[in-house]
Amino acid sequence: MRCLLYMFLNFKRCLKRPAMLVLLLLFPLFSLIYQRLGTDREQGLLVYVYAGSEDSFCTSLTQKLTQRTGVVTFAQADSEEALYHAVMTGEAECGYVFHSGLVDALNAGNKQNLIDLVISSETTLADVTNEIVYAELFEEYSLAILTDYLLADGVLENPSLSEIESLYRENMVNGSTFAFDYTGSYSTYHGIRSGLSSQVLKGLCSILVLLSGFLGLLNYSGNADAQIYCAVTKTGRKFLLFAELFPPVLLTTLAAIFSLFFSGISSGGAALLRLIGYALLVILFCSLLYVILRKKAIILFLIPFYLLGCLIFTPVFIDIATFVPALRPVCFIFLPYYFLVS
Numbered sequence: 001m002r003c004l005l006y007m008f009l010n011f012k013r014c015l016k017r018p019a020m021l022v023l024l025l026l027f028p029l030f031s032l033i034y035q036r037l038g039t040d041r042e043q044g045l046l047v048y049v050y051a052g053s054e055d056s057f058c059t060s061l062t063q064k065l066t067q068r069t070g071v072v073t074f075a076q077a078d079s080e081e082a083l084y085h086a087v088m089t090g091e092a093e094c095g096y097v098f099h100s101g102l103v104d105a106l107n108a109g110n111k112q113n114l115i116d117l118v119i120s121s122e123t124t125l126a127d128v129t130n131e132i133v134y135a136e137l138f139e140e141y142s143l144a145i146l147t148d149y150l151l152a153d154g155v156l157e158n159p160s161l162s163e164i165e166s167l168y169r170e171n172m173v174n175g176s177t178f179a180f181d182y183t184g185s186y187s188t189y190h191g192i193r194s195g196l197s198s199q200v201l202k203g204l205c206s207i208l209v210l211l212s213g214f215l216g217l218l219n220y221s222g223n224a225d226a227q228i229y230c231a232v233t234k235t236g237r238k239f240l241l242f243a244e245l246f247p248p249v250l251l252t253t254l255a256a257i258f259s260l261f262f263s264g265i266s267s268g269g270a271a272l273l274r275l276i277g278y279a280l281l282v283i284l285f286c287s288l289l290y291v292i293l294r295k296k297a298i299i300l301f302l303i304p305f306y307l308l309g310c311l312i313f314t315p316v317f318i319d320i321a322t323f324v325p326a327l328r329p330v331c332f333i334f335l336p337y338y339f340l341v342s
Helices: 002-016 018-039 056-066 080-088 102-107 126-152 161-173 189-225 234-262 269-293 296-313 325-331 336-340
Strands: 045-051 072-076 094-098 115-119
Touching (some): 002 018, 002 234, 018 234, 056 102, 080 115, 094 126, 126 161, 234 269
Protein backbone atom coordinates (compact mmCIF):
# COMPACT_ATOMS: atom_id res chain seq x y z
CA MET A 1 0.00 0.00 0.00
CA ARG A 2 2.83 2.39 0.86
CA CYS A 3 4.46 1.61 -2.49
CA LEU A 4 1.29 2.54 -4.36
CA LEU A 5 0.93 5.73 -2.32
CA TYR A 6 4.55 6.70 -3.05
CA MET A 7 4.03 6.03 -6.76
CA PHE A 8 0.89 8.19 -6.75
CA LEU A 9 2.71 11.04 -5.00
CA ASN A 10 5.52 10.74 -7.54
CA PHE A 11 2.99 11.17 -10.35
CA LYS A 12 1.74 14.36 -8.72
CA ARG A 13 5.27 15.70 -8.22
CA CYS A 14 6.13 14.80 -11.81
CA LEU A 15 3.23 16.86 -13.17
CA LYS A 16 4.35 19.88 -11.12
CA ARG A 17 7.84 19.99 -12.62
CA PRO A 18 8.15 22.71 -15.31
CA ALA A 19 10.56 20.62 -17.38
CA MET A 20 8.05 17.77 -17.51
CA LEU A 21 5.19 20.09 -18.50
CA VAL A 22 7.28 21.56 -21.30
CA LEU A 23 8.15 18.04 -22.45
CA LEU A 24 4.49 17.02 -22.58
CA LEU A 25 3.53 20.17 -24.48
CA LEU A 26 6.09 19.36 -27.17
CA PHE A 27 4.10 16.31 -28.30
CA PRO A 28 0.98 18.20 -29.45
CA LEU A 29 3.22 20.94 -30.85
CA PHE A 30 5.11 18.48 -33.07
CA SER A 31 1.81 16.83 -34.05
CA LEU A 32 0.37 20.18 -35.15
CA ILE A 33 3.48 20.87 -37.23
CA TYR A 34 3.13 17.44 -38.84
CA GLN A 35 -0.57 18.04 -39.53
CA ARG A 36 0.33 21.36 -41.14
CA LEU A 37 2.83 19.63 -43.40
CA GLY A 38 0.36 16.88 -44.19
CA THR A 39 -2.53 19.18 -45.12
CA ASP A 40 -0.41 21.69 -46.98
CA ARG A 41 -1.52 21.74 -50.61
CA GLU A 42 1.47 20.50 -52.49
CA GLN A 43 1.34 19.97 -56.23
CA GLY A 44 3.41 17.42 -58.02
CA LEU A 45 6.60 18.42 -59.80
CA LEU A 46 5.54 19.61 -63.23
CA VAL A 47 7.78 19.29 -66.29
CA TYR A 48 6.77 20.39 -69.81
CA VAL A 49 7.80 18.53 -72.97
CA TYR A 50 7.42 19.58 -76.59
CA ALA A 51 8.09 17.85 -79.92
CA GLY A 52 9.47 20.54 -82.20
CA SER A 53 8.05 19.17 -85.44
CA GLU A 54 6.15 16.28 -86.96
CA ASP A 55 8.58 13.55 -86.00
CA SER A 56 7.06 10.18 -85.15
CA PHE A 57 9.84 9.28 -82.73
CA CYS A 58 9.66 12.59 -80.84
CA THR A 59 5.87 12.48 -80.78
CA SER A 60 5.91 8.94 -79.40
CA LEU A 61 8.47 9.96 -76.78
CA THR A 62 6.44 12.94 -75.57
CA GLN A 63 3.28 10.84 -75.39
CA LYS A 64 5.08 8.18 -73.35
CA LEU A 65 6.41 10.78 -70.93
CA THR A 66 3.00 12.41 -70.43
CA GLN A 67 1.49 8.99 -69.64
CA ARG A 68 3.91 8.43 -66.76
CA THR A 69 2.64 8.50 -63.17
CA GLY A 70 4.88 9.20 -60.24
CA VAL A 71 6.76 11.94 -58.48
CA VAL A 72 7.27 13.96 -61.69
CA THR A 73 4.29 14.92 -63.84
CA PHE A 74 5.03 15.52 -67.52
CA ALA A 75 2.71 17.69 -69.59
CA GLN A 76 2.82 18.51 -73.29
CA ALA A 77 3.29 22.19 -74.09
CA ASP A 78 1.28 23.82 -76.87
CA SER A 79 4.36 25.47 -78.33
CA GLU A 80 8.02 26.02 -77.65
CA GLU A 81 7.29 29.58 -76.54
CA ALA A 82 4.64 28.34 -74.08
CA LEU A 83 7.18 25.91 -72.63
CA TYR A 84 9.76 28.66 -72.10
CA HIS A 85 7.14 30.91 -70.51
CA ALA A 86 5.95 28.17 -68.11
CA VAL A 87 9.49 27.47 -66.92
CA MET A 88 10.53 31.09 -66.58
CA THR A 89 7.39 31.97 -64.57
CA GLY A 90 7.86 29.05 -62.21
CA GLU A 91 4.80 27.13 -63.37
CA ALA A 92 7.04 24.18 -64.33
CA GLU A 93 10.32 22.95 -62.87
CA CYS A 94 11.89 22.60 -66.30
CA GLY A 95 11.11 21.73 -69.92
CA TYR A 96 12.43 19.54 -72.73
CA VAL A 97 12.24 20.33 -76.44
CA PHE A 98 12.76 17.40 -78.82
CA HIS A 99 13.77 18.31 -82.37
CA SER A 100 13.21 16.29 -85.54
CA GLY A 101 16.00 13.99 -86.65
CA LEU A 102 16.70 12.82 -83.11
CA VAL A 103 16.97 9.14 -84.16
CA ASP A 104 19.29 10.02 -87.07
CA ALA A 105 21.52 11.97 -84.69
CA LEU A 106 21.67 9.02 -82.30
CA ASN A 107 22.42 6.63 -85.15
CA ALA A 108 25.27 8.91 -86.22
CA GLY A 109 26.78 8.62 -82.75
CA ASN A 110 26.00 12.15 -81.62
CA LYS A 111 25.59 12.33 -77.84
CA GLN A 112 25.51 16.03 -77.08
CA ASN A 113 23.10 18.89 -77.76
CA LEU A 114 20.36 16.52 -78.90
CA ILE A 115 17.64 17.89 -76.61
CA ASP A 116 17.03 21.46 -75.47
CA LEU A 117 16.71 21.59 -71.69
CA VAL A 118 15.02 24.70 -70.32
CA ILE A 119 15.51 25.25 -66.58
CA SER A 120 14.84 28.09 -64.18
CA SER A 121 17.52 29.42 -61.86
CA GLU A 122 15.61 28.13 -58.81
CA THR A 123 15.27 24.45 -59.71
CA THR A 124 17.57 21.80 -58.24
CA LEU A 125 15.83 18.81 -59.80
CA ALA A 126 17.10 18.87 -63.37
CA ASP A 127 19.39 15.88 -62.75
CA VAL A 128 16.43 13.85 -61.49
CA THR A 129 14.22 14.67 -64.46
CA ASN A 130 17.13 14.06 -66.85
CA GLU A 131 17.35 10.48 -65.60
CA ILE A 132 13.65 9.93 -66.28
CA VAL A 133 13.67 11.55 -69.71
CA TYR A 134 16.75 9.71 -70.96
CA ALA A 135 15.48 6.40 -69.58
CA GLU A 136 12.32 6.81 -71.66
CA LEU A 137 14.33 8.11 -74.62
CA PHE A 138 16.56 5.04 -74.82
CA GLU A 139 13.64 2.68 -74.30
CA GLU A 140 12.04 4.21 -77.39
CA TYR A 141 15.36 4.29 -79.22
CA SER A 142 15.86 0.58 -78.52
CA LEU A 143 12.55 -0.09 -80.24
CA ALA A 144 13.70 1.98 -83.24
CA ILE A 145 16.98 0.01 -83.43
CA LEU A 146 15.10 -3.30 -83.19
CA THR A 147 12.63 -2.28 -85.89
CA ASP A 148 15.39 -1.12 -88.27
CA TYR A 149 17.29 -4.35 -87.73
CA LEU A 150 14.31 -6.61 -88.38
CA LEU A 151 13.22 -4.68 -91.46
CA ALA A 152 16.67 -4.25 -92.98
CA ASP A 153 18.13 -7.71 -92.58
CA GLY A 154 15.05 -9.71 -93.47
CA VAL A 155 15.08 -11.64 -90.22
CA LEU A 156 11.31 -11.93 -90.33
CA GLU A 157 9.07 -12.74 -93.25
CA ASN A 158 6.40 -10.10 -93.80
CA PRO A 159 7.25 -8.23 -90.59
CA SER A 160 4.48 -6.22 -89.00
CA LEU A 161 5.50 -2.97 -87.30
CA SER A 162 2.58 -3.18 -84.89
CA GLU A 163 3.48 -6.78 -83.99
CA ILE A 164 7.13 -5.88 -83.43
CA GLU A 165 6.16 -3.02 -81.13
CA SER A 166 3.61 -5.16 -79.29
CA LEU A 167 6.14 -7.93 -78.60
CA TYR A 168 8.76 -5.36 -77.56
CA ARG A 169 6.41 -3.66 -75.09
CA GLU A 170 5.28 -7.01 -73.73
CA ASN A 171 8.80 -8.27 -73.09
CA MET A 172 9.81 -4.97 -71.50
CA VAL A 173 7.34 -5.38 -68.64
CA ASN A 174 6.75 -9.13 -68.21
CA GLY A 175 10.05 -9.77 -66.43
CA SER A 176 11.50 -11.92 -69.20
CA THR A 177 14.51 -9.60 -69.46
CA PHE A 178 14.98 -7.88 -66.10
CA ALA A 179 13.00 -5.50 -63.94
CA PHE A 180 13.24 -3.40 -60.82
CA ASP A 181 10.48 -3.66 -58.25
CA TYR A 182 10.28 -0.67 -55.90
CA THR A 183 8.37 -1.45 -52.71
CA GLY A 184 7.19 1.26 -50.36
CA SER A 185 7.87 4.00 -52.86
CA TYR A 186 5.87 7.23 -53.03
CA SER A 187 3.81 8.17 -56.05
CA THR A 188 3.78 11.92 -55.38
CA TYR A 189 6.07 14.62 -54.06
CA HIS A 190 3.47 15.20 -51.35
CA GLY A 191 3.82 11.53 -50.41
CA ILE A 192 7.58 11.88 -50.07
CA ARG A 193 7.19 14.96 -47.94
CA SER A 194 4.56 13.31 -45.75
CA GLY A 195 6.61 10.15 -45.37
CA LEU A 196 9.70 12.07 -44.33
CA SER A 197 7.80 14.22 -41.84
CA SER A 198 6.13 11.16 -40.26
CA GLN A 199 9.56 9.58 -39.70
CA VAL A 200 10.75 12.81 -38.11
CA LEU A 201 7.71 12.91 -35.80
CA LYS A 202 8.26 9.30 -34.74
CA GLY A 203 11.93 10.02 -34.11
CA LEU A 204 11.23 13.14 -32.06
CA CYS A 205 8.62 11.29 -29.99
CA SER A 206 11.10 8.50 -29.23
CA ILE A 207 13.73 11.03 -28.15
CA LEU A 208 11.23 12.85 -25.91
CA VAL A 209 10.29 9.58 -24.19
CA LEU A 210 13.99 8.90 -23.64
CA LEU A 211 14.47 12.44 -22.31
CA SER A 212 11.68 11.90 -19.78
CA GLY A 213 13.54 8.85 -18.51
CA PHE A 214 16.67 10.98 -18.15
CA LEU A 215 14.69 13.56 -16.13
CA GLY A 216 13.54 10.84 -13.72
CA LEU A 217 17.10 9.51 -13.52
CA LEU A 218 18.50 12.95 -12.72
CA ASN A 219 15.92 13.46 -9.98
CA TYR A 220 16.74 10.11 -8.38
CA SER A 221 20.53 10.54 -8.67
CA GLY A 222 20.24 14.04 -7.16
CA ASN A 223 18.32 12.66 -4.17
CA ALA A 224 20.83 9.82 -3.85
CA ASP A 225 23.75 12.28 -3.86
CA ALA A 226 22.00 14.21 -1.09
CA GLN A 227 21.76 10.92 0.85
CA ILE A 228 17.99 11.12 1.11
CA TYR A 229 17.78 7.36 0.55
CA CYS A 230 20.55 6.39 2.99
CA ALA A 231 18.09 4.76 5.42
CA VAL A 232 16.43 2.69 2.66
CA THR A 233 17.45 -0.91 1.96
CA LYS A 234 18.97 -1.94 -1.40
CA THR A 235 15.69 -3.53 -2.48
CA GLY A 236 13.82 -0.40 -1.45
CA ARG A 237 16.21 1.77 -3.46
CA LYS A 238 15.55 -0.30 -6.57
CA PHE A 239 11.84 0.38 -6.14
CA LEU A 240 12.49 4.08 -5.56
CA LEU A 241 14.52 4.23 -8.76
CA PHE A 242 11.69 2.55 -10.64
CA ALA A 243 9.18 4.91 -8.97
CA GLU A 244 11.18 7.91 -10.25
CA LEU A 245 11.50 6.57 -13.78
CA PHE A 246 8.04 5.10 -14.31
CA PRO A 247 5.80 8.24 -13.98
CA PRO A 248 7.61 10.49 -16.52
CA VAL A 249 8.14 7.66 -18.99
CA LEU A 250 4.51 6.58 -18.71
CA LEU A 251 3.20 10.12 -19.21
CA THR A 252 5.37 10.78 -22.26
CA THR A 253 4.57 7.35 -23.70
CA LEU A 254 0.85 8.11 -23.43
CA ALA A 255 1.49 11.50 -25.06
CA ALA A 256 3.46 9.77 -27.85
CA ILE A 257 0.63 7.26 -28.37
CA PHE A 258 -1.95 10.02 -28.74
CA SER A 259 0.33 12.05 -31.01
CA LEU A 260 1.22 9.21 -33.35
CA PHE A 261 -2.22 7.60 -33.42
CA PHE A 262 -4.19 10.81 -33.91
CA SER A 263 -1.73 11.96 -36.56
CA GLY A 264 -2.48 8.75 -38.43
CA ILE A 265 1.15 7.62 -38.42
CA SER A 266 0.68 4.56 -36.20
CA SER A 267 -2.37 2.39 -35.76
CA GLY A 268 -3.22 -1.06 -34.48
CA GLY A 269 -2.00 -3.21 -31.65
CA ALA A 270 1.46 -3.82 -33.12
CA ALA A 271 2.31 -0.10 -33.07
CA LEU A 272 1.02 0.17 -29.50
CA LEU A 273 3.14 -2.78 -28.40
CA ARG A 274 6.22 -1.23 -30.01
CA LEU A 275 5.70 1.96 -28.03
CA ILE A 276 5.16 0.08 -24.77
CA GLY A 277 8.21 -2.09 -25.43
CA TYR A 278 10.27 1.01 -26.16
CA ALA A 279 9.10 2.62 -22.90
CA LEU A 280 10.18 -0.45 -20.92
CA LEU A 281 13.51 -0.37 -22.74
CA VAL A 282 13.97 3.28 -21.68
CA ILE A 283 13.31 2.40 -18.03
CA LEU A 284 15.76 -0.51 -18.18
CA PHE A 285 18.41 1.60 -19.93
CA CYS A 286 18.16 4.44 -17.40
CA SER A 287 18.36 1.95 -14.51
CA LEU A 288 21.53 0.42 -15.95
CA LEU A 289 22.94 3.88 -16.59
CA TYR A 290 22.55 4.74 -12.90
CA VAL A 291 24.18 1.47 -11.83
CA ILE A 292 27.20 2.32 -14.01
CA LEU A 293 27.54 6.09 -13.46
CA ARG A 294 25.90 6.80 -10.09
CA LYS A 295 26.76 10.51 -9.82
CA LYS A 296 24.30 13.14 -11.04
CA ALA A 297 27.09 15.40 -12.34
CA ILE A 298 28.45 12.66 -14.60
CA ILE A 299 24.99 11.72 -15.87
CA LEU A 300 24.13 15.37 -16.51
CA PHE A 301 27.38 15.81 -18.44
CA LEU A 302 26.80 12.80 -20.69
CA ILE A 303 23.09 13.29 -21.48
CA PRO A 304 23.51 16.13 -24.06
CA PHE A 305 26.13 14.14 -25.97
CA TYR A 306 23.95 11.03 -25.95
CA LEU A 307 20.91 12.98 -27.21
CA LEU A 308 23.03 14.56 -29.94
CA GLY A 309 24.19 11.08 -30.93
CA CYS A 310 20.54 10.00 -31.12
CA LEU A 311 19.84 12.75 -33.64
CA ILE A 312 22.90 11.87 -35.73
CA PHE A 313 23.09 8.08 -35.58
CA THR A 314 19.39 7.14 -35.54
CA PRO A 315 17.11 7.64 -38.58
CA VAL A 316 15.25 10.68 -37.26
CA PHE A 317 16.28 13.09 -40.01
CA ILE A 318 18.65 10.90 -42.05
CA ASP A 319 19.77 7.29 -41.86
CA ILE A 320 23.52 7.75 -41.66
CA ALA A 321 24.13 3.98 -41.84
CA THR A 322 22.77 4.04 -45.40
CA PHE A 323 25.47 6.48 -46.47
CA VAL A 324 28.26 5.08 -44.25
CA PRO A 325 27.54 1.38 -43.57
CA ALA A 326 30.64 1.14 -41.35
CA LEU A 327 28.83 3.32 -38.78
CA ARG A 328 25.89 0.92 -38.35
CA PRO A 329 27.38 -0.73 -35.20
CA VAL A 330 27.52 2.74 -33.61
CA CYS A 331 23.75 3.10 -34.16
CA PHE A 332 23.09 0.17 -31.83
CA ILE A 333 24.33 2.26 -28.88
CA PHE A 334 21.44 4.72 -29.20
CA LEU A 335 18.04 3.64 -27.92
CA PRO A 336 15.68 5.35 -30.45
CA TYR A 337 17.29 3.26 -33.21
CA TYR A 338 15.49 0.15 -31.96
CA PHE A 339 12.13 1.90 -32.06
CA LEU A 340 12.58 3.54 -35.47
CA VAL A 341 13.82 0.45 -37.31
CA SER A 342 11.33 -2.01 -35.76
